[in-house]
Amino acid sequence: MENSSKIILDLCGGTGSWSKPYADAGYDVRVITLPEIDVRLYEPPATVYGILAAPPCKEFSKANWRKNRHQRNYKEGMECVEACLKIIWQVQKNKAPLIFWALENPEGYLYLFLGYPYYKFQPWQFGEIGMLAAKRTALWGYFNKPKPTVKNRPLQFVPYVKEKTNDKWYGASSMKRAITPPGFAKAFFEANR
């Protein structure tokens, strides 16, 4: 099967960082993300090769430390998660050969809805350094587990650079922190191509 006929859906894909290695390899990548496309209204094609999903984490992430698990708006938070799962199920119901799917979120309260994740990683395990190195990330789905390229967390001085952001806790904006680490994306692609 030619790469160009393998459809990859990158749901809530933002910058498309997770699916970029697939796009670079000539797959038919469709980034379904706001402001262009609302995942809640999206109708998938009948046959899809792989689905990546990274729904917003605001209502689940522990980085949002001001709110405990009883103060979250799960109804709002689950809207995109449900839409992503609905798309995955819709493709499965077509008996299409969906080779893999993965749904990503920072480690937080999504396990209350999806159960415990199948795979977890930290960006530093895939070569990320500096302020974006630490972010416990969980994945649900079925896929081949990407192999970390770094075994031990590098001991390094991380300069605190103040940015114009409310996320002063981490020193990097939440938008920057939401971008899938390119090293992880590459390793995921290599394990699931």
Ligand SMILES: C[S@@+](CC[C@H](N)C(=O)[O-])C[C@H]1O[C@@H](n2cnc3c(N)ncnc32)[C@H](O)[C@@H]1O
């Ligand atoms: C957690 S971020 C994922 C970022 C992505 N991993 C990246 O590398 O850029 C979630 C993304 O979903 C988008 N989003 C939020 N609500 C959406 C919706 N209803 N439909 C589609 N995309 C949505 C946001 O704009 C944001 O870019």
